Amino acid sequence: MGTKILKQAKEVLQIEAEGILNLVNRVDDKFEELVDLIYHSKGRVILTGIGKSGIVARKIVATLNSTGTPSLFLHPVEAMHGDLGMVRPDDVVVALSNSGETDELNMLIPSIKAIGCVLVSFCGRVDSTLARNSDIVIDVGVEREACPLGLAPTASTTALLAMGDALAVSLVHKRRFKPSDFKRFHPGGNLGQRLSVRVREIMLTGELIPTVRAGVSMKEVIEEINRLQMGAALVIDEDDTLVGIVTDGDIRRFLIHSDQIHERRVEDVMTRNPKTVPPNTLALDALTMMEKYEITILPITNSAKRVQGILHLHDILGKGAFKFNGV
């Protein structure tokens, strides 16, 4: 008995895997066109489908939303009873139907066309009513289902779901989705929690801030950088006002042109007026700034430009385990 069950289970997995593999050759310029269309769209992606397709559509909506593509689910029946009002002309409507002959879905076609949306279908039959009326057709047909007597769609739902993932991931790459974007859409996640605090809660303060006075030699600066191992030191004047920053990168760049660095004053090497944020900034926004300017150290200053603390990228991401952008 056990052997028979295992055999059947393996057959189901084989059939489903093959169903997805068959899609590999079907992904063509139409798919690229769809990714481009959604990427450039000013509206949202509205997914619709009924029955099992509706369930898959909801999952694709969730994936698109959490990866930065605004998306909504529209129930075809509710659409005909008023929900169509949520659809705007600049939205992209993606209809899911294996047969392409689902009445409730096909009844929507004229209304969607009238609104002026682009209609895309994920369809198992490219000659169906839905496919023929779509602006873009994505073929998700499978050769074989794994369930006896057609009691439930199996390989075809897997294929639909996989194509939805392919769309979401392609858009992630197209948008160059970053960890800070991830936080925006996953506030409950581990990374999300770290990014939702204020900078003052995670910045280093007091003795832990590598600081040197303006006018000191670079020898002293290097000693300070080595002391706290942050790869940078902040340069402050007699009023504790921030005037510059010296990073490992500044030192390396200087050494390319001259190896007489120890005798130099800090002003010869430092970057003046570095990027700063106030202590009540969200860690998320600090991270966004670091990504934008490709920096790993951020001085924290008050409105009088007095140094309050310092923030390293690793303090935001936690234990330095998370790397991104190669910074």
Add this chain to the structure above:
Amino acid sequence: MGSDTKEYRPPKGLICPIITPLTDKKLLDEASLEKLIRHVEPYIDAILLGDISFGEVLFLNSRTREDLIARGFEIIDGRLPILVTITDETAEKTNKNMYRFESIIERSGYTGEIFWVDYPIYYHSNRKLPQFYRELSENTKIPFIIGNDPRLIKNNKIPVRHKNIRTSIMKNLANLESIKGLIFSGTLNRALNYQKGLRDRKDFRFYDGNEGTFLKRPSSSGVVAGGANLLPEAWRKITYSSLNLYDVQREYRDYVRHIWRTGSMLQAIYDLYGKNPGVVMKYILYLAGLIPNSVTASGESVGPDEERTIKAVIKEYEIV
């Protein structure tokens, strides 16, 4: 492919390989053929004339085979796509059948959709098979659906090296525009390997030639189901359900129970005729009153034990 080749889309869904009703003298029983076609026609998507298993075509003399095609085309009269088996014992005979049948069809002025069905491994090795079809295609306007069925080869009197079309050969065959589909019987592994080989042909049909396989894991192109001779409506229900999975469930209040019962019945009936389709199906159709006798082209008939089992099963499902 011939210059004037018809660009039909192969049918999808339920294809009935109609049995060949015979008179006591083993000639075509035209009246029964018409009755049977009328019986299945409302429920099927295409009809297969002269199937090797159900149509017993390899046991028919050439006159009966020609009569079957001529009369079959008259009865169907363009209402359904027609598949015609051309396979014979040798490549020469198969080629000759194709010419003969095409001239019969041309003379009839038939304008409906037609496909040749051929089981090449029955008479031809894998070697140079694509070349064989290239040459065959040059001489016909009708596209092909090829068949793979190791069960047929098992019964072949002429010893053959392979019982299946090799996957690499299948891939080459699928490159020929004139070949539009495959009626497949065999293992799941082979089916999946063929599918891999056929990936580049989006319009290619992959029918289940084994009804039992279709009941367990349905192909999305459809099935060639001899059981439809007896129970076309039930086969229609299962085929439609399998090919329209997303939409059909809402059509029945108790869909799962309905389909399970129908499917179990079809499976039980298939278990009766699966091993000897032509002979057993004819006997069941005779018991069901759909044909006046159970005369087979081979002269074979069902044994007493088999008769008892058949009668018990069809009584259980209230078929008679």
